Amino acid sequence: MEKQQIKAELKNYFETEFPNPGLNLEPSTDLLSNFITDSLRVVSTVAFMESHFGIDITEADIGVETFRDLNSLSDFIFSKL
Amino acid sequence: MLGLGLQKPISDEERQKNNQHRHGFVLATLAVLGIFIYLFTEVYQPLGIASPKSFANSLGFNLQHVFDNDDNVDCEIYITDTSEFSNDQERLILFLGSAVAFLLAYYLPFKFKRTALTFSFLAIVVILYGFRPIAGLLGSHIVVYLILHPINVNRKFLAWLPGSLIYLTCSDPSSPTSAVFFNSVVFGYVSFFCYWFILRYLLDKEKFSQIAGTIAIQSAGIITLLGSSIEGLGGNQWKLPLGILLFFFHWRRLFIYHMDFKNGRIPKDLSLLGYLSIFFNPGQIANWSWGSSIGQGYSYTTDRFYNKDKNQLVLDGIKLLGWSIFYLAIGDWIKYNLVYFVRHEMGVPVFWRLRELGCHFVDGGQASVLTIWFSCLFDQIKWFMLMAGVLHFKVGIWKICGYDIEPNMNRPWLTTNLANLWGRITLHYRDFLIRCFYYPVFFRFFKKNLYLRLFAAIMASAGFGNLFWGNIIRRWIGRGLEWRFAIGLLKTWPHFVTLGIGIWVSAVWQLIKKDKTRKPWTWDRKFPLDLIAMYVTLQYYSLTHVFFYTCARGTVWDYWRLFFAGFGIHLEP
Known part of the structure; x- marks a missing residue:
C-alpha cells in the first residue's frame, strides 16, 4: 500500500468518525488539537489502524511524534506494514 | 486538554524565548499570595489589622460556614502529618515559601530554575517537618534513582546516601546526636558497599534490573500489603517513619515515571537533581495525598516546563489561585444553602453527609428517591468544592513556577x-x-x-x-x-x-x-x-x-x- 493511499484512508476515517465541520483536514493539520482530542479517540484510532491496515501497535507507539498529523501517522503505518 | 503522554516536547531555545521578565506579573502574583496569607492565616493579629471576618462584616457580608473561630477564613489547605505548628502557621510557611520559590524560579537564569524549585521544596518541608522525615523522603527517592539510573565512578558517593538518610529517618529522636551521626555513617557505608560491589553488577542484567525497578516503584503497595497481612495474622502493627510515608504519597507519580522509563522517554544518565526536580516542587506540599498524580511523570513535567511565555503561565496560575480562594472560602456556604433550600423550601429531608444517609438506611430508616438523589448530589458538590479549592491551589503554584500543568478539575x-x-x-x-x-x-x-x-x-x-x-x-x-x-x-x-x-x-x-x-x-x-x-x-x-x-x-x-x-x-x- 502506498503512503498516499494510507493518507487518504486515514483522512476518510477522521472525517467520518470525528467530524470537525469548518476545518479542512490537510496532511499537516494538527490532529491532536482538532481530531484526537480524548483517550477514547486515541484508542478507537488505534483499533481502526490495527484492523484496517493489519498492523500491530504497542503502548510505546503512543506519542506525539506518531499522532501529530496525517503525514506522521501515515509514515508510522507505512513503517509497520 | 490531552495529556496521556501526547504532549509536545520543547527545545531549550524555545524555552529561553519564553523567559522574558515582566515585573507587573510578579507583583500581581505576590499580591494574590498575600491575599492567601491574609485570609487563611492569623497574620492579621501581629499586623494589627482587621480580621477577614471583621472586614467582611464591615462590607455588609455576614456569611455562615465561612469563618473559623479565630475570625479568619476556614480553609481546607493543610500540611499532612506535621506536629510542630498549628494549621495557620503551616499555611503561612507554605505561602511564604511558595512566594520565595516563585521569585527564584522567575528571576534566576534558566539553567538554575528547576534546581531552585527543588531546593525551595526541600527548605519548606524541612521547616515544616524537620530533618528526619525529609531524610527518609530523600533517601527513598535516591534508592529509586540508583536502581533506574545506575551511576558511574564519578558519582559513586551517591550510593552512600540512602543508607545514611534512611537510618536517620528511622532513628529514635531521643537517641544522642553523636550515636545517630555515627550510626548513619555506618549505614551509609553499608549501603555504599551493597550498591557499589553487588547491586551495580546485578543491575547490568536486564531481568534483574526490571524486577528491582518494579519492586522499588511498587514498594508502597508491597509494604502496605505485607505490613497489613502481618498485622491481620496477629503480629505487631508496623509504624512507618514519616519520611517513608511521604515517599509513598509519590507512588502514583513514580508509577508514571516508571512507564516513561520503560518507554524510553527518560535519559538513562539523568542527573540526581534532574530526577528530584520531577517530584520536589512547592506545588506538591499542600495536602500531600490529595491530587497526588498532579505533575504525572517525567515527560509530562519536563515537556511542560516553560513551554509557553512564562508570564502567560503566571497569569494562568493567578487565575487558578483566584478560583482556589473562591472555592475554599464559600464552598461550605454554598452547600449549606443548597441543603437548607431543599429541606425548608421543598420539604425534602437531605443528609448533610452521605455517610449519615448510609447509617440511617442501614439502621432501618426510610429514604425517598429525592432524599437519596439530593444527599448524594450535594455530597459530591461539597467534595468537588473542597477538592477544587485545594487542587487549584496546588496547580496554581506549579503554574506560577513555570510549569504548564493542566488543572486537575x-x-x-x-x-x-x-x-x-x-x-x-x-x-x-x-x-x-x-x-x-x-x-x-x-x-x-x-x-x-x-x-x-x-x-x-x-x-x-x-x-x-x-x-x-x-x-x-x-x-x-x-x-x-x-x-x-x-x-x-x-x-x-x-x-x-x-x-x-x-x-x-x-x-x-x-x-x-x-x-x-x-x-x-x-x-x-x-x-x-x-x-x-x-x-x-x-x-x-x-x-x-x-x-x-x-x-x-x-x-x-x-x-x-x-x-x-x-x-x-x-x-x-
Whole structure:
C-alpha cells in the first residue's frame, strides 16, 4: 500500500468518525488539537489502524511524534506494514 | 486538554524565548499570595489589622460556614502529618515559601530554575517537618534513582546516601546526636558497599534490573500489603517513619515515571537533581495525598516546563489561585444553602453527609428517591468544592513556577457523559490510570473485538487500578497498616464496578451514536438534551458513592439496596 493511499484512508476515517465541520483536514493539520482530542479517540484510532491496515501497535507507539498529523501517522503505518 | 503522554516536547531555545521578565506579573502574583496569607492565616493579629471576618462584616457580608473561630477564613489547605505548628502557621510557611520559590524560579537564569524549585521544596518541608522525615523522603527517592539510573565512578558517593538518610529517618529522636551521626555513617557505608560491589553488577542484567525497578516503584503497595497481612495474622502493627510515608504519597507519580522509563522517554544518565526536580516542587506540599498524580511523570513535567511565555503561565496560575480562594472560602456556604433550600423550601429531608444517609438506611430508616438523589448530589458538590479549592491551589503554584500543568478539575458541570466527567474532575489521576492500566490492557487483550477490549481496559483502570492504586494511598496507607482498613477498602468494590460499567456504556455510546458532528452545548434544539445528559451523568456518578462513603456497621448488600432505592427499586434486607 502506498503512503498516499494510507493518507487518504486515514483522512476518510477522521472525517467520518470525528467530524470537525469548518476545518479542512490537510496532511499537516494538527490532529491532536482538532481530531484526537480524548483517550477514547486515541484508542478507537488505534483499533481502526490495527484492523484496517493489519498492523500491530504497542503502548510505546503512543506519542506525539506518531499522532501529530496525517503525514506522521501515515509514515508510522507505512513503517509497520 | 490531552495529556496521556501526547504532549509536545520543547527545545531549550524555545524555552529561553519564553523567559522574558515582566515585573507587573510578579507583583500581581505576590499580591494574590498575600491575599492567601491574609485570609487563611492569623497574620492579621501581629499586623494589627482587621480580621477577614471583621472586614467582611464591615462590607455588609455576614456569611455562615465561612469563618473559623479565630475570625479568619476556614480553609481546607493543610500540611499532612506535621506536629510542630498549628494549621495557620503551616499555611503561612507554605505561602511564604511558595512566594520565595516563585521569585527564584522567575528571576534566576534558566539553567538554575528547576534546581531552585527543588531546593525551595526541600527548605519548606524541612521547616515544616524537620530533618528526619525529609531524610527518609530523600533517601527513598535516591534508592529509586540508583536502581533506574545506575551511576558511574564519578558519582559513586551517591550510593552512600540512602543508607545514611534512611537510618536517620528511622532513628529514635531521643537517641544522642553523636550515636545517630555515627550510626548513619555506618549505614551509609553499608549501603555504599551493597550498591557499589553487588547491586551495580546485578543491575547490568536486564531481568534483574526490571524486577528491582518494579519492586522499588511498587514498594508502597508491597509494604502496605505485607505490613497489613502481618498485622491481620496477629503480629505487631508496623509504624512507618514519616519520611517513608511521604515517599509513598509519590507512588502514583513514580508509577508514571516508571512507564516513561520503560518507554524510553527518560535519559538513562539523568542527573540526581534532574530526577528530584520531577517530584520536589512547592506545588506538591499542600495536602500531600490529595491530587497526588498532579505533575504525572517525567515527560509530562519536563515537556511542560516553560513551554509557553512564562508570564502567560503566571497569569494562568493567578487565575487558578483566584478560583482556589473562591472555592475554599464559600464552598461550605454554598452547600449549606443548597441543603437548607431543599429541606425548608421543598420539604425534602437531605443528609448533610452521605455517610449519615448510609447509617440511617442501614439502621432501618426510610429514604425517598429525592432524599437519596439530593444527599448524594450535594455530597459530591461539597467534595468537588473542597477538592477544587485545594487542587487549584496546588496547580496554581506549579503554574506560577513555570510549569504548564493542566488543572486537575475543569468545569464538571459541562460534562454530558461519564467518561468525559472523569477527566473533568480528576484529570491527572485519570491519565495515571490510563497510562498504567488502561493502555497495558487495551494493547494486549481482546484485539478482535473493540467493545470487549474497551470493557476490559476500562474495568482494569476505573475498576481494579482505581480501587487499589488509587485509594490505597488515601484510605489505607494514610490510616495505618491494619488489615481492617484493607477489608474496609475491599468492601467498596461496587463503587468501582458501577463506575466502570457506566464509563463503558458512555464510551460505547460515543462510538455508535449516529450524529457525530454536533458538539455538546451547541445552542440548537438538542440543547435541552445536553442539560438532561449533564444531570443524569452527575446524578449517577454521585449515586455510585453510596458504596464509597459507607457506615461501618453496614454490609455491601445494604448499599446495593440503597443504590437501587435511588432508582425507586426497593429490595429486601
